[in-house]
Amino acid sequence: MTDPRIEALxxxxxxxxxGYLGRHREARQWVVRHFDPHARAAWLRGEGDPRPxxxxxxxxxxxxxxxxxxxxxxxxxxxxxxxxxxxxxxxxAPEIGSQDCHLFNEGRLTQAWRVxxxxxxxxxxxxxxxxxxxxxNAERVSVVGDFNGWDGRCHPMQVHGGSGLWELFVPGxxxxxxxxxxxxxxxxxAVLLKTDPYGQAFELRPGTAARxxxxxxxxxxxxxxxxxxxxxxxxxxPLNIYEVHAGSWKRHPGGRFWNWGELAEDLxxxxxxxxxxxxxxxxxxxxxxxxxxxxxxxxYFAPTGRHGSPDDFxxxxxxxxxxxxGVILDWVPAHFPQDDWALARFDGTALYEHQDPRLGLHAxxxxxxxxxxxxxxxxxxxxxxxxxxxxxxxxxxxVDAVASMLYLDYSRREGxxxxxxxxxxxxxxxIDFLRELNTLVHRDFPGALTLAEESxxxxxxxxxxxxxxxxxxxKWNMGWMNxxxxxxxxxxxxxxxxxxxxxxxxxxxxxxxxxxxxxxxEVVHGKRSLLDKMPGDTWQKFANLRLLLALxxxxxxxxxxxxxxxxxxxxxxxxGGELDWGLLGTDWHAGVQRCTRDLMRLVRDHPAxxxxxxxxxxxxxxxxxxxxxxxxxxxxxxxGGRFVxxxxxxxxxxxxxxxxxVPQGGFYGELFNSDSRHYRGADxxxxxxxxxxxxxxxxxxxxxxxTLPPLGALILEPSR
Numbered sequence: 001m002t003d004p005r006i007e008a009l010x011x012x013x014x015x016x017x018x019g020y021l022g023r024h025r026e027a028r029q030w031v032v033r034h035f036d037p038h039a040r041a042a043w044l045r046g047e048g049d050p051r052p053x054x055x056x057x058x059x060x061x062x063x064x065x066x067x068x069x070x071x072x073x074x075x076x077x078x079x080x081x082x083x084x085x086x087x088x089x090x091x092x093a094p095e096i097g098s099q100d101c102h103l104f105n106e107g108r109l110t111q112a113w114r115v116x117x118x119x120x121x122x123x124x125x126x127x128x129x130x131x132x133x134x135x136x137n138a139e140r141v142s143v144v145g146d147f148n149g150w151d152g153r154c155h156p157m158q159v160h161g162g163s164g165l166w167e168l169f170v171p172g173x174x175x176x177x178x179x180x181x182x183x184x185x186x187x188x189x190a191v192l193l194k195t196d197p198y199g200q201a202f203e204l205r206p207g208t209a210a211r212x213x214x215x216x217x218x219x220x221x222x223x224x225x226x227x228x229x230x231x232x233x234x235x236x237x238p239l240n241i242y243e244v245h246a247g248s249w250k251r252h253p254g255g256r257f258w259n260w261g262e263l264a265e266d267l268x269x270x271x272x273x274x275x276x277x278x279x280x281x282x283x284x285x286x287x288x289x290x291x292x293x294x295x296x297x298x299x300y301f302a303p304t305g306r307h308g309s310p311d312d313f314x315x316x317x318x319x320x321x322x323x324x325x326g327v328i329l330d331w332v333p334a335h336f337p338q339d340d341w342a343l344a345r346f347d348g349t350a351l352y353e354h355q356d357p358r359l360g361l362h363a364x365x366x367x368x369x370x371x372x373x374x375x376x377x378x379x380x381x382x383x384x385x386x387x388x389x390x391x392x393x394x395x396x397x398x399v400d401a402v403a404s405m406l407y408l409d410y411s412r413r414e415g416x417x418x419x420x421x422x423x424x425x426x427x428x429x430x431i432d433f434l435r436e437l438n439t440l441v442h443r444d445f446p447g448a449l450t451l452a453e454e455s456x457x458x459x460x461x462x463x464x465x466x467x468x469x470x471x472x473x474x475k476w477n478m479g480w481m482n483x484x485x486x487x488x489x490x491x492x493x494x495x496x497x498x499x500x501x502x503x504x505x506x507x508x509x510x511x512x513x514x515x516x517x518x519x520x521x522e523v524v525h526g527k528r529s530l531l532d533k534m535p536g537d538t539w540q541k542f543a544n545l546r547l548l549l550a551l552x553x554x555x556x557x558x559x560x561x562x563x564x565x566x567x568x569x570x571x572x573x574x575x576g577g578e579l580d581w582g583l584l585g586t587d588w589h590a591g592v593q594r595c596t597r598d599l600m601r602l603v604r605d606h607p608a609x610x611x612x613x614x615x616x617x618x619x620x621x622x623x624x625x626x627x628x629x630x631x632x633x634x635x636x637x638x639x640g641g642r643f644v645x646x647x648x649x650x651x652x653x654x655x656x657x658x659x660x661x662v663p664q665g666g667f668y669g670e671l672f673n674s675d676s677r678h679y680r681g682a683d684x685x686x687x688x689x690x691x692x693x694x695x696x697x698x699x700x701x702x703x704x705x706x707t708l709p710p711l712g713a714l715i716l717e718p719s720r
Contacts, residue, residue, distance in 0.1 A: 002057065009035055009153070010058040012184055012191070015140050018158040022090035023073055032063045032073050034088050037153045039077040044069060045085060050076055059153070072124035072171070087126045087171035094158050094167045095121075096132060101163040104134070107375030110440060111390075112383035113301050116165070117198030118212045120174060128171035129212050131157065131179065133196060134376055135347035136164025139186035143168055144193070145179035145209070152182030152191065164376070175214035178203065180341075185348030192348060195341055197300065197380065204305045205288045208298075208341045211305075218314040222321035222393060229326075229395060229447035234473070235513070238610040239558040240600045241328065242276040242566075243519055245293060246284060246307055249563055251578040259308045260316040268323050274566060274593075275600025278326035280398055282520065284313065285332070288339065293520070293575055295400060296367060297332050298342040300384040303392075310391075317393050326395040328449065329388055333381045333437075334401040335367035344368055352377055358418045362404065364411050372405070373429035378436065385437055389445045396449035396473070397441070403455045405430040431470070438471025449473040451515060462513040477514040477557055480505045485522065488548050491535045492630065492651045492711070499627035502650075505555075506619070513614045514557040518548075518565055523573045531568040531592075540652055542568060542588050543681065543711035546595045546674040547648065550713030553599040554636060554646040556613045561596070568592035591680030602672060602715065607638035622647075622661055623698050629653075631708065633660050633698075644671065647706060648713040654684050655708035661700030665692045668704060668716040675709030684709035689716060 008014035017035070024031045032044055037059035043050035044063040053061035053075070061075070072091045077084055096115055103109035116132045131143045141157045147170070148154035157168040183192045195202065199210030249267060250258055271279055284307075286299025294304070303313040320327050336352065338344045343352045353368035354360030360369050371377050388394050404410045409417040409425045420428050438450050452472040454461050463469025487501035523529050534544035545568050552559055564579045567589045571580065583589040603609045612618025622633035622645070630650040637643040645662060649655055662668070669689040675681035690704045697703035706714065 006056055006058050006060050009060060009156070010037070012142070012153050012156070012182075013140050014156055015138075015159050017156045018090050018094065020090075022088050022092075023069055023071065029064050029066060030068050032069050032075075032088070032091075034061045034075045034077070035059055035090075035154075036061070036077050036079070036086075037151065038079050038149070040080075041078040043076045045074040045076055046070060070124075072126055087124075087128075089128075089155060089168055089170050090158075092123050092169040094160065095130060095169070096160060096165060096167050101160050101165055104165065104379050105163055105375055107378035107382075109379045110382045110386050112379050113198055113200070113387050113391075117196055117200060117301065118177075118179065118210065120212065120215060121169060123169055123171075126171040127174065128169055129173040129177060130167065130169045131181075131196075132165060132167040133157075133181050133198070134164050135166060135181070135183050135351075137186055137347045137349045137351070138166070138183045139189075140184045141166040142182045143170065143179055144182050145177055147173060147177060150180075152184075173212065175212050177212040178209040179212065180209050183347050188348060190348050192346075193341060194346055195298065197343055197346065197352075199286075199299055200302050201310060202286045202299050202302055202305060205290075208288065208339075210299075210302075213310055216311060216314065216391070218311045218318065220314070220318055220393065222318050225321035225324075226393065232447055234447065234449060235614060236611050238277055238604045239474075239515070240276045240604055241278045241280045241515070241558070241560040242271045242274065243280045243282070243560055243562040245282045245520065245563065245573075245575060247290065248573070248575045248578055250581070255577070257306045260312040261308070263307065264316045264319040268320050268325055272323060272325055274597050275602075275604050276325070277604060278328055278395065279320065280328040280560065281330060283330045283332055283400075288337075290575060292337075294330065295332055296337040296365075298337060298339060300380070301387050314392055321393065328396040328398055328451065329394050330400055331385065331388070331397040332400045333370060333384075333433075334399075334405045335362050335365060335369055337367055352380070356418065358412075358416055359408070362411070363416075369404075371429075372427070372433040378433055381433065382437060382440055385441065386444065389441065389448055395447070396451060398451040398453065399434075399437075399472070400453055402434070402452045402461070403458070405434065406454070406456070406458055434470050434472075435465035439465050442471070442473075452476065454478075460512075473513060474515045474558060475512045476517045476519075476560075477505070477512075478517070479508070480514070480516050480555065480557065481518065481522065484548070484551065485533060487650075488544060489533050489535065492540075495630045495650050496627045499630065502551075502632055503621075503624045506621070506624075509556050509619070510614060510616050515560055516552050516555055516557040517560045518552060518562060519560060520562045520573060523562060523564070523569075525572075527572070529569050529572055530565045531570055532572075536652070538588065540711060542592060543652070543675070545592055546679055546681070547650065547711050547713050549592075549596055549599055550646075550672070550674045550715070551648060553603050553609065554634065554644075554648075554713070554715065556619050556636075558610075558613060559600070559603060566593055566596040587680045591678070595674060595679040598672060606644065606671075606717075608636045608642050608644045608717075611638040622700065629655065631655070631658070635663070643718070645716045645718075646713065647708060647716075649708040649710065652710040654710045658706050658708050659697055659703050660706055661696070661698030662692045662702045662704055662718070663700055664718055665694055665702045667691050667719045669719065670714060671717050672715040673709060673712065674714075675712035681709065681712070684712065685714065686716075692718075
């Protein structure tokens, strides 16, 4: 009778191949069995001549003898007219330990990329690759690739009990090998071909196979940066972020992407010269669709191959750090695409996502929602976060779409969502996950930051988890962004009716550690570029844009500006091409660039403009009531009593003889004037500065008379 295990192998249903194939001691004999459905004959190799193996049918070959064969016996197989020597994969005992299986199933394996995925190994003198994946509802999992003709019968994997983890070491493979997992669902029998969720490199689209990577070869040279980051008081230090889409900052003629080495050569120097302290990269996790900008990710452990290898990306981050520039990554745990070759219904069931579409689908984006209550999903996501911080030394993660994670009814109509166990709309499992994520980052990666794109009034987003907060370092201030851009879009003649848009934010400015974003989301999908949002003729548009950038610089909160905004790109951002760098040949755009450079350097270098961003003591209104003339005046303070005075005029009318109250007398030097001819302005202002006299005004003991430039901002500092 045919052994049922041979039939299971033939049919692609054997889930315990190590128990049958490979080297075994049975009764008083040694047995070696090898499986190759493409072989016509096989011989056991050892000392001396090859020993024929008995053909048991369906590609199974067996040798029996009294002498023990090698621990990892070599087998010579005849395929067609070609004889090939291989080492039997099933002779190697599984490596993954019970402790790792337990931690993974408990949601506490936060370095799961070291266990799952594909890893180059040498075992028993044979070099090869260990593959592992999680598919708890599979009857059989095989690794497939060019090396076996993508035939799922050839390399069935071994399951680890009830853990749902599958493993196989395949000798003879190495870096560059393309592979996927073929999965047979244990109930339906459906056969799925899936790419590796833990893959650390992939084919460039449209290919979707994972690629085996070599162990990291990059020698890090950023020890000084990493040590300094661990002890840096980021709450007091400047944070000016240049938000960049690596694929469209610059392109080669013909549209080819720049690689990481080229970006390191130009982008790092440019960002530093412009006064930025950090880059924030739109998602560089692997993604199949360029138009998603990386926000529909399929490779949570792989830098996109569009710009080079993982080691190339390591070298890029290293170059940034050695130059004094931090790197923050956009990271997307809120949702993932429905591509049938990736995470969606990975083993034939809703594994990473929810089964019920009322929990598991984002209708707006056509994506799945992670099941944050499932332990293994938490191991996956926490490990992904730790992977980027550990393997690539990045300095922070900006978490996308946090609001969609927090609310079960986010963008869902009545009846299209399910309440939590208490009957509420809060996603309790997502809240727990976010707290765990932030605790892990701040505990294990000193000085690393987490930034939340969160657009609601959820309390304590940037307060520690142990105090009941979500634990983020910073929260994007979407209220400031919306109010400011709405105000600036009004014709100046109407701005006096909307003056509260400038001042309302101070009512909540210190409830969180806020970052002020002028991000990519504001310059796409018909929203127009920052420049094009500004009203008026050419002169007014550029003056308004310089005024907007100055308002961001003097407002409490860290700064973020999307690429192109720093020189006033005229059209919306398009991910399919590079920025309009040719515009810098005109004075208008070059002037905006010089204005941005001076503002970012001023924020970076002047403690009064960053040191107390998160404390009420760092800010004071001089006058917030002059709606009729659309003027605001404020103080920004540092520790030790230092301060600067900022006065902003949001109308195109010059205002000579404008008296401003100030805290102390003496000379006030003009640090910045957005109407400077250096920025292509009219040079209306106060020359070197003004003197303050002892005349009480606006509740202050001294005052000074200024000339306010039209649609202009002034920043002044008293002499010490």
